[in-house]
Amino acid sequence: MDILPILSTLRRHKTAAGLIVIEIALTSAIVCNALHLISHRLGVLNRDTGLPEAELVVLAARSTGGPADPDELTARDLAALRTLPGVKDATIVNQIVYGHNSNNSGVHITADKNEQRTVAAHYVGGEGVVATMGLQLVEGRDFKPEEFLASSVVDQAEQPSVGQVIINRSMADKLFPGQSALGRTVYAYDEAPSTVIGVVRSLPHPYPGKAENESEHAMLFPVRPTFRNGTYLLRVAPAQREAALKAATAAIERNDPSRIVTQGRLLSEMRAEFYAQDRSMAWLMGGVIVALLVVTAFGIVGLASFWVQQRTRMIGTRRAMGATRGQILRYFQLENFLLSGVGIALGMLGAFGLSLVLMASYELPPLPLAFLPVGALVLWGLGQLAVLAPARRAAALPPVAALRS
Numbered sequence: 001m002d003i004l005p006i007l008s009t010l011r012r013h014k015t016a017a018g019l020i021v022i023e024i025a026l027t028s029a030i031v032c033n034a035l036h037l038i039s040h041r042l043g044v045l046n047r048d049t050g051l052p053e054a055e056l057v058v059l060a061a062r063s064t065g066g067p068a069d070p071d072e073l074t075a076r077d078l079a080a081l082r083t084l085p086g087v088k089d090a091t092i093v094n095q096i097v098y099g100h101n102s103n104n105s106g107v108h109i110t111a112d113k114n115e116q117r118t119v120a121a122h123y124v125g126g127e128g129v130v131a132t133m134g135l136q137l138v139e140g141r142d143f144k145p146e147e148f149l150a151s152s153v154v155d156q157a158e159q160p161s162v163g164q165v166i167i168n169r170s171m172a173d174k175l176f177p178g179q180s181a182l183g184r185t186v187y188a189y190d191e192a193p194s195t196v197i198g199v200v201r202s203l204p205h206p207y208p209g210k211a212e213n214e215s216e217h218a219m220l221f222p223v224r225p226t227f228r229n230g231t232y233l234l235r236v237a238p239a240q241r242e243a244a245l246k247a248a249t250a251a252i253e254r255n256d257p258s259r260i261v262t263q264g265r266l267l268s269e270m271r272a273e274f275y276a277q278d279r280s281m282a283w284l285m286g287g288v289i290v291a292l293l294v295v296t297a298f299g300i301v302g303l304a305s306f307w308v309q310q311r312t313r314m315i316g317t318r319r320a321m322g323a324t325r326g327q328i329l330r331y332f333q334l335e336n337f338l339l340s341g342v343g344i345a346l347g348m349l350g351a352f353g354l355s356l357v358l359m360a361s362y363e364l365p366p367l368p369l370a371f372l373p374v375g376a377l378v379l380w381g382l383g384q385l386a387v388l389a390p391a392r393r394a395a396a397l398p399p400v401a402a403l404r405s
Contacts, residue, residue: 006335013307020303021343024379027296028347032375033354034285036367041282044209045275049097050202052134052235055088056267057245058096059232065258070226071150073256077227078126080251086240087248091132092230093125095206098270099231102206104215107188109175120171120217121205122188124151126224130166130200132235135220138169140182140198143222151225154189161192162221168203171217172196189221210274227252231263241266296379297386304332304390315394325395332391333384340383344376351375 010017061077063070074092081090095101106117125133130142147164154160165186172181181196188194203218232252236244249261308315315328355367 003334003338006331006338009307009311010335010339013310016303016306017339020299020339021346023296023299024340024343024383025346025350027292028344028375028379029350029354030292031289031378032347032351032371033358033367034289035371035375036355037358037364038282038285038289039368039371040364041278041285044278045282047208048202049204049208050134050136050200051097051204051267053267053271054238055134055235055241056132057234057236057241057248058099058263058265058267058270059234059245059248059252059261060263061227061232061252061259062262063228063256063259065256070228071152071224074126074224074226074230076255077232077252080255081232081234081248084234084244084247084251086237086244088235088237089128089132090232090234091126091129092225092227092232093123093129093133094225094230095121095123096231096233096267097204097206097208098267098274099206105188105219107171107175107186107217107219109184109186111187111193113191118171118174118217119215120167120188120219121203121215123203123218123220124223124225125220126230129220129222129233130198132233133203134235135166135200135203137166137198138201139172139180140166140196142166142198148222148224151223151229154223159192160190162189162194162223164197164222165189165194166198166200166203166220167196168200168216168218171219172199174217186219188219194221209278227259293378293382297382300336300383300386301390304336304387305393308332308390308394311394312397315397319397328395329391332387332394336383336387337380340380344379347379348372348376 078090078092081087095103103122104119105122107120108115108117127143127145127148130137143164143166149162154162165188167175167181167186175181175186176184181199184196185193186196200220203220205215205218232248234244234248245264245266249264252261253259318328351367351372355364358364359366
């Protein structure tokens, strides 16, 4: 019954009605995509690497004097680190998640060098690397002690070859879909064949969620770096990480006073620093959403208050003819509902357009359809709350006072 009078009134106030529709449409488009951005960032922040991050400590050392045998000194370092209180195991790797370097290689499964390659993160590590990194074998076995090679030996070989490799589940499914990867041959280490001896559930890219053209595939070779081209990794009881870090720094510098520890960090701290910008972005988008909703709410309140003043005589006439307070209240709420509906419909189209721009500019996934009804419900609810106070004031006007005005 109220829709026709509402439409007639809105036609007489096209400018004001159009402004509130545009405001709701812009808010709808931006809020839906902002929620999508927050969801995407939270997905990155909560990504599970599969590593026992709360137990890992990272150290890197550099020499100022140059030891005669870096392999021998690295072995002494690892022996000393493994005896420290609270240290469950220690190893040395060429790269670590959240670190400052990323080594990747192309992999193929035949000797044909022209075969299309699969890009994978290329890890190498010393004895105990699987246990220290907490890698969970789902197939096969760990490396044997005699299978580890010194990186200096491999690098100096005319045709470098590493006979064994462990790959992650993602890489196994990619290279050998529907088959077991165990015993299969891959060509990755300088085009030399390596046999897959194990498959781990997860082995993350060094820059998870942040690397350009990031691959989910990763492989690990039994090649022992030295402290010059590697990073020490300790697995420590969480309560003893700080003490173990200090003791490990002292042990490394004690083994060779000409060296300094250039990095000594908890992996959990490295994760927090690595994702700092993503957290800031999520908070910024949250602030944008709140600001837009507040501005839109004030716009609805202002417009509704203005229309109540303009329609005082109409309200008084309707009250004098028997309209109840509830009917007057529902009139303004229905009017706001119709305006919000038009604005939301336009905003949904704008949300898709803005999503296409973000996909092209920032390689974001498409806007999920689930965000559209969520955004619509939020804005409809906001509109009803914002118009409630002016509508209640209108409904409270006594008929005599309204007609005298």
